[in-house]
Amino acid sequence: MFEGFEVIPAVDVQDGQVVQLVGGERDTGKTYGDPVEAARRWVEAGAETLHLVDLDGAFEGERANAAAIAAILEAVDVDVQLGGGIRTAEDALGLLETGVDRVILGTAAVETPDLVADISEVHPGSVMVSLDAKEGEVVVSGWTEGTGLDPATAAARYEELGAGAILFTNVDVEGRLEGVRTDPVERVVEAVDVPVVASGGVATLADVRSLRAAGAAAVVVGTALYEGRFTLAAAQSL
Numbered sequence: 001m002f003e004g005f006e007v008i009p010a011v012d013v014q015d016g017q018v019v020q021l022v023g024g025e026r027d028t029g030k031t032y033g034d035p036v037e038a039a040r041r042w043v044e045a046g047a048e049t050l051h052l053v054d055l056d057g058a059f060e061g062e063r064a065n066a067a068a069i070a071a072i073l074e075a076v077d078v079d080v081q082l083g084g085g086i087r088t089a090e091d092a093l094g095l096l097e098t099g100v101d102r103v104i105l106g107t108a109a110v111e112t113p114d115l116v117a118d119i120s121e122v123h124p125g126s127v128m129v130s131l132d133a134k135e136g137e138v139v140v141s142g143w144t145e146g147t148g149l150d151p152a153t154a155a156a157r158y159e160e161l162g163a164g165a166i167l168f169t170n171v172d173v174e175g176r177l178e179g180v181r182t183d184p185v186e187r188v189v190e191a192v193d194v195p196v197v198a199s200g201g202v203a204t205l206a207d208v209r210s211l212r213a214a215g216a217a218a219v220v221v222g223t224a225l226y227e228g229r230f231t232l233a234a235a236q237s238l
Helices: 035-044 055-060 066-075 089-097 107-111 114-122 151-160 182-191 205-213 232-236
Strands: 006-014 017-022 025-031 049-054 079-083 102-105 127-134 137-140 165-170 196-199 218-221
Touching: 006 035, 006 055, 006 066, 006 232, 017 035, 035 049, 035 066, 049 055, 049 066, 066 079, 079 127, 089 102, 089 114, 102 107, 102 114, 107 114, 107 127, 107 137, 114 127, 127 151, 151 165, 151 182, 165 182, 182 196, 182 205, 205 218, 205 232
Parallel strands: 006 049, 006 218, 049 079, 079 102, 102 127, 127 165, 165 196, 196 218
Antiparallel strands: 006 017, 017 025, 127 137
């Protein structure tokens, strides 16, 4: 799935535009223009994978930026992982059959864990379960509702159900450009054998390096890249 450590640019889409939120809070975002242009820019800069999120879908529970996502899939020829508003096996399988390489399930995986198994049976390794943690607790519905789940315990459970990877996002530091916290990442990495992709808080190349040292197979970077804190090439060369 990941050939060596990868740095994955985020293309989060809200109302048809690239947006980066602060701490996962709705209406805190800064806009960075057209998603297709952003996707092309990251691929030209050397991205091997793109991380796409339909933010409206994450908040509303149903995909709302399908046209923008389809345009990105048409425009680039790299691996694409997509999350936000995917709530049924039918949704997920349809996306996988139209060019998405991995579907990211967050709320749906928590509410209906068997979805992970159902999709994985048809497309093994194609489900990335998103465990978004706020104050050490997995949260869902656009990071607005607590679940009482411990991220490491949940990760092991989803691996047993067939998840091909875990996306761990530390919401407490997401979008703040204040640095990462490696302890929670290490706990999730130690709990599973599948790749763990880390997200949240990356502000410097040192943050990228520390997540790699914590055992992450890849790191998703959004705001830091859009704000020019470092280049994708510099992060990939670590």
